[in-house]
Amino acid sequence: MKIYLYWVFICSIFILNCSEKKEKKEVGYETIREIPLEMAKNVSLRNHVDLKFLGSIGSDTDEKYVFNDIKCMQVDNEGNLYVLDRSFKNIRMFNDHGYFIKEYKMTKGQGPGEYLDPVSFAISDDYRFFYISDMDNRRLTILDRDFNYINSFTVNTFYFDVLGGLDNNIITLFYSSFGRKLKYLIHYYNQEGEQIAKYGLPQEHIDELREKRIQGAIYAFMVKSDSLLFISFGCPYEIRVYDISGYKLLRRFYRKTSFYGTEFREGEFVLPSGRCVGLATINNSLLLNFVKNMKTKQTYIHLFDFEGHIKGTIDLSKFNLGEFSTLSISIGSKNVLYLKAQEPFPRILKFKVVY
Helix, strand or coil, X not given: CHHHHHHHHHHHHHHHHHHHHHHHHHCCCCCXXXXXXXXXXXXXXXXXXEEEEEEEECCCCCHHHCCCCEEEEEECCCCCEEEEECCCCEEEEECCCCCEEEEEECEECCCCCEECXXXXXXXXXXXXXXXXXXXXXXXXXXXXXXXXXXXXXXXXXXXXXXXXXXXXXXXXXXXXXXXXXXXXXXXEECXXXXXXXXXXCCCCCHHHHHHXXXXXXXXXXXXXXXXEEEEEECCCCCEEEEECCCCEEEEEEECCCCCCCCEEEECCEEEECEEEEEEXXXXXXXXXXXXXXXXXXXXXXXXXXXXXXXXXXXXXXXXXXXXXXXXXXXXXXXXXXXXXXCCCCCEEEEEEEEC
């Protein structure tokens, strides 16, 4: 009898552990067909939204301010701007007046604290850590505020973006790259590299876009505001809103745009007629979706509230941003917006969003 009870106890523990593992593995799965893709409706703002130019950071002679490939920008709680240059493999820090403070030079390699192709970085919610995405090493590296190495871990994809999640956890966005299918877009980790959840299905038409080899179709952009995570796809036009803490898709919407929906050939490449090139939020109330007419090279900001209602449009053509494939964007306090520009040399434009 004692032996029988012992084996019943052991089997019960085994079944309980299996069920717990299964529950953890499957948390956050969702079917996008349950949330319809809705067309955004116009809801006017009380005031007109526009950009006020405040100045620029960059030079073609002073090496502290010379950029080559500005890939990512972030702003901390003190208003300091951090700029990742993919070509120079460094992160430079500037104060809120645009003056150079210090530089973190990355060592090329595959060892701990070394990098091959840093393409993105983020600051943790409490501003104590940096998270750096290294595409060629398929690795995410964690540094403290003084750029001291803490930890790194491998991620199972080449193309991924990174954000600071809740409780200093890490949100990564995996792209659906050509030649490989990814089942889920969003992968959530703690700082030890343990996966907490994975969720977010790829776009429904990604296989068709992959077969056509349309440039930029695999791109996706993410930004968060409190417990909401926003994702905007390269093309077709689609924005998703997720609840970060619940791993749940809340809504999907798009904006009817005249220059979206076709493709054209430019040299050896097939390009979409229009696609998203960046994403940002302002004041925990406005979503800024940056879209580009690939034929005319004009870029616009489509403004939405968090419910998916259209709040206006800003034409960026007057600011001469130059040619780019994706637009590096960062939002600071007091509605300050930083944008990457390529002309007449790589630099950063500083604006205030007024409305």
